[in-house]
Amino acid sequence: MKGIILAGGSGTRLYPSTNSVNKHLLAIYDKPMIYYPLSVLMLGGIREIMIISTPEDIGRFEEMLGDGSAFGIQIEYEVQREPKGIPQALTIAEEFIADDKVTLILADNIFFGHGFTTLFRKAIKNHRHATVFGYRVKDPERFGVVDFDHHQKVISIEEKPEHPKSDFAVTGLYIYDQQAVKLAKKLKPSKRGELEITDLNKQYLMRNQLDVELLGRGFTWMDAGTHESLFEATEFIRITQKRQGFKLACIEEIAYYLGYISKQALYEKGKAMEKNDYGQYLLEIADRKYTQQYWDSIEHHPMLGLVQNE
Numbered sequence: 533m534k535g536i537i538l539a540g541g542s543g544t545r546l547y548p549s550t551n552s553v554n555k556h557l558l559a560i561y562d563k564p565m566i567y568y569p570l571s572v573l574m575l576g577g578i579r580e581i582m583i584i585s586t587p588e589d590i591g592r593f594e595e596m597l598g599d600g601s602a603f604g605i606q607i608e609y610e611v612q613r614e615p616k617g618i619p620q621a622l623t624i625a626e627e628f629i630a631d632d633k634v635t636l637i638l639a640d641n642i643f644f645g646h647g648f649t650t651l652f653r654k655a656i657k658n659h660r661h662a663t664v665f666g667y668r669v670k671d672p673e674r675f676g677v678v679d680f681d682h683h684q685k686v687i688s689i690e691e692k693p694e695h696p697k698s699d700f701a702v703t704g705l706y707i708y709d710q711q712a713v714k715l716a717k718k719l720k721p722s723k724r725g726e727l728e729i730t731d732l733n734k735q736y737l738m739r740n741q742l743d744v745e746l747l748g749r750g751f752t753w754m755d756a757g758t759h760e761s762l763f764e765a766t767e768f769i770r771i772t773q774k775r776q777g778f779k780l781a782c783i784e785e786i787a788y789y790l791g792y793i794s795k796q797a798l799y800e801k802g803k804a805m806e807k808n809d810y811g812q813y814l815l816e817i818a819d820r821k822y823t824q825q826y827w828d829s830i831e832h833h834p835m836l837g838l839v840q841n842e
């Protein structure tokens with residue numbers, strides 16, 4: 533399974549903050565926005581990842597994350613010269629995907645919840661053709677909407693319908709089989725001049741090959757694409773971390789618990805940032821004396837889930 537993070541776009545909804553910087557490099561509380569989707573892919577066990585961004589910004593992502601070896605993963609980079617829609621990411625990454633399956637995530641999407649890793653890994657394991665993730669919202673007309681029967685079989689999927697058939701929005705996380713690139717190439721631009729991810733999902737639905745995984749009450753999904761949602765996401769991360777004592781989307785911590793990097797490497801990363809809370813957190817993890825009770829708690833960590841011994 534390959535992973536793609538789409539971090540392109542012009543970020544006009546966040547002007548003037550994004551006049552000179554890609555929105556996915558903005559901080560959500562104590563870490564860059566890009567850390568959140570990257571952590572999702574890492575927690576899903578995906579180690580080969582491509583980040584797609586604009587010609588102006590791709591170098592900044594590479595400077596920040598390198599080739600991924602510092603986190604025990606492999607990161608490649610590719611340019612999206614014009615924002616022509618989400619499915620374009622699949623065609624840009626055609627050679628990278630090759631004959632593999634792929635998980636595509638939008639770089640401004642944040643997922644959180646006890647058991648999310650379990651759900652995501654099971655979705656990858658049980659994946660057949662195309663899988664979307666549905667999340668209940670109060671204003672579904674603003675999103676792509678998925679409707680399904682009592683057996684959770686997908687009936688329809690629509691983009692920003694005037695009269696939604698359900699209140700489950702399609703999040704910015706998608707799993708596709710080897711057909712994805714071929715189908716994406718056949719899509720026609722919509723009235724706004726972009727390829728629509730809903731149209732790609734409809735192609736799978738027509739073939740009876742579209743599945744949906746529902747994120748229930750215990751989960752949080754946020755799209756940090758506006759000033760308001762960016763603030764809400766920052767406040768959510770701040771409060772959650774302060775009350776529960778662990779950091780969300782700490783990719784160094786995740787890499788360590790997954791066994792991708794050593795305790796010494798974790799310590800060195802913390803030492804390099806020891807003047808701030810993030811670095812001190814890494815040092816605390818590296819210095820812990822582990823007990824079986826602690827490892828048992830890590831197994832059910834809301835952001836780590838089933839990582840132990842996998």
